[in-house]
Amino acid sequence: MKLYLLPKFLFCKLIVCVFTLILSKTLVAENKPDREEIIKLITSGINHWKQHAYDSAYVYLLESERRAVQAKDTQLIVVSLNNLGGLESSRANYKNGIECFQKSLKYNLNTNSSKLNTFLNISKAYRKMGDYESALSYLYKTKDIAERLQQNKELAESYNEFGIIKKLQRNYEEALSYYKESLKIARALDYKKGIVGALNNIGNVYKEQKNYSKSLLYFNEALNLKLELGDKKYLASAFLNVGEVQMKLNDFINAERSLKKALNFSKDSNNKELEITSSFLLGEMFIYKKNFSQSKLFLHQAYEKAELIGALDLQKEALLRLKNLYAAQNKGKEALAYYDKYISIKDSIFNTEIMQHMQEMETRYQTREKEQQIEVLNIEKEAKANESFYMKIVLGVFLFSLLPIGFFVKQRQKTRILKERVAASNRECTKLGMELHDSISGSLTYLCRSMEKESVGESFVDQLRQVSDEVRGISHQLNMTAIANQEFRDALSDSLQLDHFPEDIDLKIYVPDGFEIDDYEKKINLIRIVQELKTNSLKHGNASSIVISFSRLQNKVGLEYTDNGIGFDLKEAKKGNGLINIQERVELLSGKLDWQTSPGNGVSFHLTV
Known part of the structure; x- marks a missing residue:
């Protein structure tokens, strides 16, 4: 009996298992999402x-x-x-x-x-x-x-x-x-x-x-x-x-x-940005046609809609044209009010960009700092492992090391003094830039308002406002913090004041795709060298063509600067402050410098750092 019952029991169990398997597959198939x-x-x-x-x-x-x-x-x-x-x-x-x-x-x-x-x-x-x-x-x-x-x-x-x-x-x-x-x-x-x-x-x-x-x-x-x-x-x-x-x-x-x-x-496609842009361009066009009522209608519509959607760039463009509208009608008070709003938004956009760059720089700095800490720990670990070996070497070369110590101490002291001098120069530039922005630029704006009250000619006020713009531009140019927190291409553009660059000068700038300099000192000093060279070309060299080119080879950065000016005697020129400043910055960067110039033959400057 036992031999007969055991297979029957197993057979029943097998039937139950098969039934359970079929049922579970059916349930899964029912729960599986339909493709449609x-x-x-x-x-x-x-x-x-x-x-x-x-x-x-x-x-x-x-x-x-x-x-x-x-x-x-x-x-x-x-x-x-x-x-x-x-x-x-x-x-x-x-x-x-x-x-x-x-x-x-x-x-x-x-x-x-x-x-x-x-x-x-x-x-x-x-x-x-x-x-x-x-x-x-x-x-x-x-x-x-x-x-x-x-x-x-x-x-x-x-x-x-x-x-x-x-x-x-x-x-x-x-x-x-x-x-x-x-x-x-x-x-x-x-x-x-x-x-x-x-x-x-x-x-x-x-x-x-x-x-x-x-x-x-x-x-x-x-x-x-x-x-x-x-x-x-x-x-x-x-x-x-x-x-x-x-x-x-x-x-x-x-x-x-x-x-x-x-x-x-x-309007039909509900594209607000295109609607605002179309409106302020129509407003600008009616200024040229001296149809001021139509211009006012379109420009106010553009500004109000840009303000409604919070588009700062579009607000800035509309405000600039509103300033031009009232200036064209000799309404200095209204023009000044809109110009102040324009400057305020322009500065707001600039400050926002600076904050973003500062956050990026902070992240980069923290990353580099962690990498340096890890590197220091690895060096310490290696040093301890080989301590006895290095001690023997130190004892062996101690007497021979006495001679060059004096040279290295002197060289280190020279580098430290040079670094402090350049850093002081950079601090002064930043301070001067802030003073220009906060003090002189503000005074010029106040002076414009005073002139308006005294009913001084509109052309004079416009000239004064142009000077105010240039002062504001120079303040950004001198501000080291602002330059350091920008991408290299933008920092170079602002520092050379390309927006105000003389139109009769043929300027060509070549910067490779993705070119960036993370080292703060190297970035600032390279830009300052280019500024000094540009000043010499325009002020002393009477150049009509300038070519500036940056390159990167492994860990080295190359700068080539040429102009077609009158050139100079390098031995005599080395006495001037401009070339002294350049030479000091090159030494601080431990750069390799090659000058090629002579009277009547322009300037060729090649630097590798």
Whole structure:
């Protein structure tokens, strides 16, 4: 009996197990998200995104990702994450966007073609963050894959992105080259959106270079294509570009027509920024036409809307034009009031940027400090391990070390004195810059107000206001703290006062992409050397052409400065304060210096630090 019952018991148990397994699979299948439901969630998220309902769009897309992971549907996981990344980037949450894009790459292991758009999106996010080095690294990956797979549409978009970055770095020739390559590919594909983008970008570069005739040709061609596409948002920006350039060419009849169309299309598409820009450009144009009532209407509308949405840059532009409006009507009191508001907002923007740079510098400093602490600990550890060995060496060379000690002490003392002298000079510059900003600039503003009350001529007040602007610029130029907290390219631009640089001087500045100097002293002293050289070229050298070039080779920084001035006798000039200051800063940086100059042969200055 026992032999018979045991198999029967086992058979029953087996039946129960099989039934339980089938039931559990059925329940799991019922709980598994349906693919169509996930697609509906993604579609809802995209639709809400298009309607600018960003929070609800985020909820839909996050849920679609969760369900796609649960369903183990790789394709829908990638689609959800890429849309989440795009949504976050459109809300300026670039770091979150990049995280979503990079997360999607983990599921994109099989095909390079599926990585193309993701790499391109990551590059765009880094570019909008201002991290051009990371943006370019992903952009090169995109271009390589697109070329290998002959994905020409993505290749055109890659070239366009290269152009955008080069334009932001003010490398206009390279930007034009990339844009034109993008345009060539887009035309071959009859890819109208790509053609329009490239035409617009080329027009903007020519506008930056003040070649308005060429700029208008490209903007008009872009406008005609946009009329075919019929997108109101794109039409608003197209008419705005055309109208602004027509205004620069003094074609006010067509400019008014174009800018009013831009204003109407921007209202229809609910694009506040384009609406404000169109309004203040119309206001500016009516100043030129001396239609002050119309100008006042458009400029006040622009300022009020910019204030409503909290756009400081747009407020600044509207206020500057309001100042010009009242100055054109000889209403000094009103012009001064708007100019004060303009300066206040301009300083607010400047201070915000400085604070951001200071926070970045603080982070960099803390990181370097931790690295230095770790390095010191490693050195101490190594020193203890080899203490006995080093003691024997020290005893062996002690007598021989007595001779050079005197030289090293003397050299160290010289370096310390030199460092203190240069540091004192920098402190004085900063103090002078602050005094100019807080005292003299304020006094000039008060003097302008006093002149207004005394009914002094408007032209004199305008000249005085221009002097006030220049004093404010010089104060920023001298302020060491402000310069140190800027990126090198911007610090160099401000220190040379490029906004006020003589127009008859041909100035060329070459700074490599991503060039930065983290060392505070090296950065300040290099910029001060360039300032001193520029002053000599303009004040004493009568130069009409100056070329400044920076380079980096491993850990070394190179500076080359040349001008076509009258040159000088180097032996005689070394007695002057200017060259003494340069020489002291070079010694402090332990730099290698090479001067080439003689009377009538300009100046060639090469420094490696």
